[in-house]
Amino acid sequence: MSLRVSVLVVLFAVGSALADEKEVAEGKPDNLLPNGDFELGEITPRNWQTIDGLSSFWVKDKDPDHGMALKFDSDVRQSQAYDWWFKIAEGTSPKKAPAKIPTVEPKYDTLAGLDGVWFWSDAIPIEKRNEYWLTLDAKGAGMLVWLVGYPEKPDVSFASDAGAVKQYFEKVKGTAPPNERLRKAFIRKNVWKGQLKIGASKEWQTYSRRAKPFRPTKYTPTVKYVRVLLYPFWPPGEYFVDNVRLVEYDPEVHGAE
Numbered sequence: 001m002s003l004r005v006s007v008l009v010v011l012f013a014v015g016s017a018l019a020d021e022k023e024v025a026e027g028k029p030d031n032l033l034p035n036g037d038f039e040l041g042e043i044t045p046r047n048w049q050t051i052d053g054l055s056s057f058w059v060k061d062k063d064p065d066h067g068m069a070l071k072f073d074s075d076v077r078q079s080q081a082y083d084w085w086f087k088i089a090e091g092t093s094p095k096k097a098p099a100k101i102p103t104v105e106p107k108y109d110t111l112a113g114l115d116g117v118w119f120w121s122d123a124i125p126i127e128k129r130n131e132y133w134l135t136l137d138a139k140g141a142g143m144l145v146w147l148v149g150y151p152e153k154p155d156v157s158f159a160s161d162a163g164a165v166k167q168y169f170e171k172v173k174g175t176a177p178p179n180e181r182l183r184k185a186f187i188r189k190n191v192w193k194g195q196l197k198i199g200a201s202k203e204w205q206t207y208s209r210r211a212k213p214f215r216p217t218k219y220t221p222t223v224k225y226v227r228v229l230l231y232p233f234w235p236p237g238e239y240f241v242d243n244v245r246l247v248e249y250d251p252e253v254h255g256a257e
Contacts, residue, residue: 053097
């Protein structure tokens, strides 16, 4: 190892230690969500679903304090999104995304008016009876964020929790089962959901549920895994998210109810 590389390694280690000490000093417990700051990845951030390059993007924010972040555009025609999502699910690179087709008022046929732009984390194991605190930085229009619970480790493939999209994929591939009476077209595997509402802001703001932790197993003790769902929808436009953190709830740090 060269002297220059050795110095860089030492500096990186010192920097990481200082960052850890800063987190402890500021009362920030370890983030249970890997890559919640979206700094790691190549074409798409690690530990999250892939971006699509049409309605979801991995971008460098103009604010250097935020570095890499997620950008969403809900002003996309649903028909175009579905066609492109099928190709993404089949393994096409988001770098090959098509140019967005212009939308027209009242824009009810856009993702904003229909599906929203769902974006999921990978599955995170949790402990029974534990409480959790979720925070994130956001700017743009208001949006919803969900913590979704599962009794078993869920499928995290692209669109795995999007029933209408999965049915569209089956239709395109010709694998849709017969539309029999009383047959459920899509069976959801989640058994619990908790919601966090994000307000609209032109600048970065940090959001959390006001003094109310998430309790996935309080009434649904079968929950063993959770996923974070970022869900921009209406109005049609751009949304940005960074620094998603899921930690074990500490009343002394996060405040009591």
